[in-house]
Amino acid sequence: MGxxxxxxxxxxxxTFIAKRVAEQLGLSFIDKEDIEKVMHAYGFSAFEEVYNTRPGFWERFDLQRSVTxxxxxxxxxSFAKVGNVVLLGRGGFGLFQGYTDILNVRLKxxxxxxxxxxxxEYGGTDEHARKALIEQELIRTSFVQTDLQYNQNDASLFDLVVDTAIVPxxxxxxxxxxxxxxxxxxxxIxxxxxxxxxxxxxxxxxxVKTMLGDSGS
Structure with missing residues (x-):
C-alpha cells in the first residue's frame, strides 16, 4: 500500500497518465475535484479562487488564504494516510518528501x-493557446512556489522525471x-x-475514507 x-x-x-496508472495498479485517482469535495464539506468554498488566482503582495499574508x-x-x-492513491498536482511532491512508501513523479x-x-484539444489560434497556457502555468507555479514554497523545477525532489515529448x-x-x-x-534506504x-x-x-470506499478504521 503506497x-x-x-x-x-x-x-x-x-491527467491521462495519472488515470492510466491508477487503473493499471488498482489505485484511486485523486485530483482537484476530489480535494474540492472534501474542502467544501468543511466550508472552504474559496479554494477554487485561492488556487486559480495569482495573489498580490498583501494577499499572500491574508489569513483566510493561509487557513485554506x-x-x-x-x-x-489524509488521502496519503489512507493510501493506495494517485495524487495529481497540488504540490504533493513537496509535501511528501522523504517517505519510503510514496513515489514522486514529474511529467514535462x-x-x-x-x-x-x-x-x-481546445482549438483557437496559436496566439490564444499560447497566452492561455502561459497564464495557467504562471498561476500554478505561483501557487506551488509562493503559497506552498516548493520548487517543481528541482529534479532532485522527484524519483522519476519523464519528458512526454520523447516518451509516449x-x-x-x-x-x-x-x-x-x-x-x-x-x-x-x-x-x-x-x-x-x-x-x-x-x-x-x-x-476521506468514505470518499475512497474504505470502511476500515
Missing amino acids: VITISRQIGSEG IDFLLSTMR APLAVRLERKQR PETASLWICDAYQQLMKKPR DAKHVRADLVVDDVLLKL
Whole structure:
C-alpha cells in the first residue's frame, strides 16, 4: 500500500497518465475535484479562487488564504494516510518528501509540444493557446512556489522525471507503474518517514475514507 504523486506541466498528458496508472495498479485517482469535495464539506468554498488566482503582495499574508492552504495540505495528508492513491498536482511532491512508501513523479514536455496538444484539444489560434497556457502555468507555479514554497523545477525532489515529448504517455504510465512496484518491494534506504507517521484529524480521515470506499478504521 503506497502513494504516487504526479506533478505535471500543462499539456504534458499528466491527467491521462495519472488515470492510466491508477487503473493499471488498482489505485484511486485523486485530483482537484476530489480535494474540492472534501474542502467544501468543511466550508472552504474559496479554494477554487485561492488556487486559480495569482495573489498580490498583501494577499499572500491574508489569513483566510493561509487557513485554506493549511487545510488543503491536511486533506492531502489524509488521502496519503489512507493510501493506495494517485495524487495529481497540488504540490504533493513537496509535501511528501522523504517517505519510503510514496513515489514522486514529474511529467514535462517542451512548450511547443504542449501548445500543440492543448490547441488540438481546445482549438483557437496559436496566439490564444499560447497566452492561455502561459497564464495557467504562471498561476500554478505561483501557487506551488509562493503559497506552498516548493520548487517543481528541482529534479532532485522527484524519483522519476519523464519528458512526454520523447516518451509516449502509454510508456510513461508503464514506467511509473514499474517504479511504484519496485518501491513497494524495496523501500528507499534514505527515507526518514512512512505514511503511518502522518498525523491527521480523525474526522477528516473518516470523510476521506468514505470518499475512497474504505470502511476500515
